[in-house]
Amino acid sequence: MTPPAWNDPKLKAGTMVRGALWLVQVIGEGKTFTKDQIRNAFPGISQADRRIRDLRDYGWVILTNSDDATLVAEDQRFVKAGVPVWDPVARRAAAPQKTTSNKEKQAVMARDDYMCSVCGISGGESYVDDSNQTAVLSVTRRETVLPDGRERTFLVTECKRCRAGNGGDPARADEALADIRALDPDDQRRLRRWIERGRRGSTALDRAWNAYRRLPSDARDEVRTALES
Structure with a gap:
């Protein structure tokens, strides 16, 4: 599976996956990076550095100054990539x-x-x-x-x-x-009522359609014939 670009706006992935791609495509194995670089790469994402550290659960080797005395507190070293977490199958198979x-x-x-x-x-x-x-x-x-x-x-x-x-x-x-949030205000209010009730509201048309769909195939044929007569 060819890795997608880490900053592709069409990429539907969380910060951990995008962080893995960023490490591979921008930082490179053996190189160091800082928390400031993470913040600049993932602006507005809280705890992006923690999401990147989660890669350790998938075999990625990322060192801090507690692991490597040559590093200062702000630095981390990307030593080696592990499971390609951008591949859903590989990620699921390796998930803790x-x-x-x-x-x-x-x-x-x-x-x-x-x-x-x-x-x-x-x-x-x-x-x-x-x-x-x-x-x-x-x-x-x-x-x-x-x-x-x-x-x-x-x-x-x-x-x-x-x-x-x-x-x-x-x-x-x-x-x-x-x-x-992209819905108009009326639809947002309607959706909030559904959320509060824990179920979607339905119209008479919705109920009639659902009742029809629950019928066996032969019974649906009978209904169609009756409506056409």
């Missing part, structure tokens, strides 16, 4: 694994109302587009980029199909917030 207890799993599923946090299907429920397949839920770890650029991993409830389809890309709270 933590054991999730059954108690934690049950608490996460209860918090998510025993529904997939991506598509909203319940465990054992048939998919609308494939009535022969039922949802199997599990608790997984989802990398997430927060609005301030921090990267965190959260436990979420996902069905098997959504888990297989996410491609390893992080959830983007920063992009979600930007999309919300």
Whole structure:
């Protein structure tokens, strides 16, 4: 996988990934860099230096003056690159694994109302587009980029199909917030009401469409015929 440019505005990645690319493409192995350089490279990103230090969990060798007496307090040395974290597959395979207890799993599923946090299907429920397949839920770890650029991993409830389809890309709270702020004031107020209720509001048209979609294929044919007559 060819690494993207660290400062590509189209790059959908968190500070840790962009920091890794910056180290490789700007600093170079064996060279030193300072916190000022990090601040200049990632303006407005709080704790960008910490996100770069997180690369150590992926085999990157980055030394401070506590590791190398020749360095001053402000300097760090990029010794060696590790896992190419800009590759979602490689990053996911190398991510530090933590054991999730059954108690934690049950608490996460209860918090998510025993529904997939991506598509909203319940465990054992048939998919609308494939009535022969039922949802199997599990608790997984989802990398997430927060609005301030921090990267965190959260436990979420996902069905098997959504888990297989996410491609390893992080959830983007920063992009979600930007999309919300781009809405006009009326739509923002409507969305805030949905957020407060914990569910989307629906119109009579929405409810009729959802009721129609839940019907078996033959029953949908009967409805279409009745509407055409």
